[in-house]
Amino acid sequence: MFSLLFGSLLLTACHRSDDIQWRLTDVTGHMPDLDFHLVDDQGKAVTGQDYRGKVVLLYFGYTHCPDVCPLTLAQLHVVMQRLGPLADGARILFVSVDPARDTPDIMHAYVNAFDPRAVGLSGTPREIEALSKRYRSAFTREPDKGDGQYEVSHSSAIYVFDRDGKARLLATPANPQDDLVHDLHLMLSLGNRS
Numbered sequence: 001m002f003s004l005l006f007g008s009l010l011l012t013a014c015h016r017s018d019d020i021q022w023r024l025t026d027v028t029g030h031m032p033d034l035d036f037h038l039v040d041d042q043g044k045a046v047t048g049q050d051y052r053g054k055v056v057l058l059y060f061g062y063t064h065c066p067d068v069c070p071l072t073l074a075q076l077h078v079v080m081q082r083l084g085p086l087a088d089g090a091r092i093l094f095v096s097v098d099p100a101r102d103t104p105d106i107m108h109a110y111v112n113a114f115d116p117r118a119v120g121l122s123g124t125p126r127e128i129e130a131l132s133k134r135y136r137s138a139f140t141r142e143p144d145k146g147d148g149q150y151e152v153s154h155s156s157a158i159y160v161f162d163r164d165g166k167a168r169l170l171a172t173p174a175n176p177q178d179d180l181v182h183d184l185h186l187m188l189s190l191g192n193r194s
Contacts, residue, residue: 038122158180
């Protein structure tokens with residue numbers, strides 16, 4: 001009887017995260033781990049390894065974006081607020097697809113206007129293109145309007161990585177905010193490792 005009860009407790013304690021009913025698109029095993037070599041908004045070289053231990057929300061955008069980027073970052077700020085203290089276990093990584101204009105200082109001011117857990121990342125055009133391809137994201141620089149102003153068309157997905165840097169979920173603008181809050185709450189509640 002004791003061994004049956006002990007075995008039952010062990011099974012309960014070893015709750016597998018792949019048994020969870022996610023609301024967002026589950027990309028576990030279909031996307032590569034969080035891996036990059038970029039520069040953060042403090043001008044410091046960082047890698048994907050630097051964010052191990054945190055749930056990461058990776059988003060590609062740029063600071064001159066007229067609509068999608070500020071709306072997405074504002075939404076992510078509200079998500080973080082709704083998560084309460086659990087949000088301290090997460091980081092929003094905003095990767096610039098416009099490294100020519102998005103200097104570390106500009107990125108720092110931009111992301112911190114939205115959320116203190118947001119980090120701006122940039123790199124060389126080649127590094128950004130390679131990272132974009134790694135996660136099947138896309139961006140295209142539109143023609144210059146003649147005054148140095150241009151827009152960059154880009155994908156709007158949010159990639160969610162667990163604390164081990166494993167790609168787990170994909171959110172799109174079509175997903176309700178409640179679904180992102182729900183899934184992040186579950187992932188952040190799984191303990192040190194999901």
